[in-house]
Amino acid sequence: MSIYDSIGGAPAVKLAVDKFYGRVLNDPQLAPYFAGVSDIDKLKAHQRSFIAAAIGGPEVYRGRDMGAAHARLCITEPDFDKVVVHLVATLTELGVPGEIIADIGGALAPLKADIVGVPAA
Numbered sequence: 001m002s003i004y005d006s007i008g009g010a011p012a013v014k015l016a017v018d019k020f021y022g023r024v025l026n027d028p029q030l031a032p033y034f035a036g037v038s039d040i041d042k043l044k045a046h047q048r049s050f051i052a053a054a055i056g057g058p059e060v061y062r063g064r065d066m067g068a069a070h071a072r073l074c075i076t077e078p079d080f081d082k083v084v085v086h087l088v089a090t091l092t093e094l095g096v097p098g099e100i101i102a103d104i105g106g107a108l109a110p111l112k113a114d115i116v117g118v119p120a121a
């Protein structure tokens with residue numbers, strides 16, 4: 001069974017992305033990155049299809065590649081890590097088992113090099 005199916009498919013991904021954005025946008029360390037985003041709903045839709053596809057769902061991601069999407073943002077490594085902390089906390093809160101959270105983290109970790117724009121201080 002795919003990770004996507006084991007966590008409950010599209011409704012579970014939607015709930016997770018909603019809760020995850022709630023956390024990130026309320027984090028004063030991270031919110032500034034999103035200040036220039038005009039359409040958060042579109043961003044969340046892209047995020048849903050990206051995550052779903054990454055964990056074995058049938059969704060097709062039609063957004064930009066990770067390097068292009070994040071290049072203008074100059075995201076620091078600590079800020080990337082904080083986003084991952086929010087993702088793990090969200091999935092934990094939703095009752096996703098630890099080993100599945102670790103698998104999701106493993107699927108996303110290789111993207112760090114494309115997303116982080118400046119080396120850690």
Ligand code: HEM
Nearest residue numbers: 033034037046047050063064069075079080083108111115
């Ligand atoms: C594994 C980690 C991450 C994944 C999988 C991810 C995924 C995505 C996706 C799928 C998009 C949509 C691209 C599009 O619409 O074409 C996006 C955009 C965006 N991401 Fe991330 N992201 C990650 C980490 C981060 C981090 C660490 C930050 C900031 C601290 C961030 C901030 C943003 C912002 C502000 C946008 C909107 C950019 C724009 O519209 O110009 N992301 N991300």
